[in-house]
Amino acid sequence: MLGILKSSTTFRITRPTGVFCSRMSFNISNYSTDAIADRYKSKLLEKAKAQGFNSVEELQESMKEKLQENRKAYDKIDPLKELEKYEQQVQMSKNIMQANKLRKTKNSEGSSRSSASANTNRGSSNVGTSELSDKNAPFKTLASYLELEKVKDLSPQEIEYLWRAKWGQTDGAMNAVVPLETFDKMLVKVKEHPVFVLPLPRANTSGEKDEASEGMELHYIQWQFPNSQTSHCLMTSLAEYKLHKEFARPHTTLEFHSELGKDKNIVLMNGNVEPSMNISIQEAQLLLLNVQRFYGAMGYDTPSSKQRLQLLKDFTNGSSDFNLDKLIILSQSMEN
Incomplete structure (x- = not known):
């Protein structure tokens, strides 16, 4: 399989006859909050009196103050x-x-x-x-997962077997063994362009797999380098990132460990897809495939690969030449 992800999963990538980004709308004309409030008014009043309040309104006001206090406490948290x-x-x-x-x-x-x-x-x-x-x-280093003293005498093939066996039975886990030359080639572009966006095909709101009505969802790709031998690739839906900025929660986190690169000529990758983030492991693998293609893991020898590199540069430079339609087409092109 092309790329650095040595997986049994294969992807059939086709160009849709009509690709569009759409907004979802919800019909709530028959919904009534008053009806629900009336239905549970007596129970709410009982709960209010049990907590020492004279009315439901006093209970609601107290809960509102508590929520505001919790929000202020959360704002003080510094994740870094x-x-x-x-x-x-x-x-x-x-x-x-x-x-x-x-x-x-x-x-x-x-x-x-x-x-x-x-x-x-x-x-x-x-x-x-x-x-x-x-x-x-x-943060996790390779020593968090393997006894480095014990694996230093193993061959790259034996290390690959151990690495895949370690993650093979873990739900939501991804793993790969990357040739050092391939990783170094990609790392050059990663450090030049540490943030990017990639599209992901998403089914329409009706759930039907009609290719003509399939939409695209953008995902924010961000690279971080905790130390010289560890690289992180964070994947977050663009909607989540716009809402929470630096506090946005990634749906997929990939770790690249290069501790064995000098002696074994391999880089070990492991990743995790959050089960509560509405992203399947197959969708995360598709994003990873395009991370490889846009960041040059397969080289820049074809017209499509050169166009992908130009899009990376345009995005980093904030150029008006960055084109979302071209991004979608190149992400689904059969040509590397």
């Missing part, structure tokens, strides 16, 4: 606080290492005892940084 703290610890460890190296240089003409002491200090700093990276990081 742990990551910032971790980065400060890493920087502190680096500063200690640099200070020890400088001290060693200044004392290089001293006694052998002083030189040995400097080496000991430098070694302990290295250990601290390594332990911090593996154990205390607020």
Whole structure:
């Protein structure tokens, strides 16, 4: 199968005869909130009195105040606080290492005892940084999933077998073993264009699979680099991102681990599709396929691939040449 996702799932990608982005509308003309309120008025009044209120209105007002308090508390939450703290610890460890190296240089003409002491200090700093990276990081590294000391003597094929076996029975899990050359080729464009949007075919509101009336839903693709050996690809529906911005919840998270790249020439990928986000694993795989195609994992040798690269550049530069219709066509083109 083309691309970096070595999966038994294959995709039949066809160009629809008519592609459009549509808005959903809901018919609520027969809905009456007053009727529901009257039906449960007595029960609401009982609940209000049980909580010490004289009327339903007082109960509703109290609940409104509680919701506002909860909202204020939520607004104070900083999801990046742990990551910032971790980065400060890493920087502190680096500063200690640099200070020890400088001290060693200044004392290089001293006694052998002083030189040995400097080496000991430098070694302990290295250990601290390594332990911090593996154990205390607020994100998963490859060491979170595999015993690196045990796999270093295995062949790439044996590691691939272990990796696929680890995730094979996990619901909503995705995995891949990526050739280092392919990943490095893609990573160049990823760092140049860390955000992008990709379309995903969605069935119409009637549930019928009529290709002519199939719509498109845009998804926000964002790359992050917690450290030099870990890359994250976050996929979020554009509607979710517009609503919550940096607090938007991704429906799919992909992790790329390059710790074994130098020795084994492979990069290990694992991902997870949130079960409550109305995205199937097949749809997430289709998005991943287009991530590969637009970010050049398969090269830029064909006319279609060159057009995809140009769309990446246009989106990053905010160019008026960025065309949504062309994006949809190229995402469904059979040509790589």
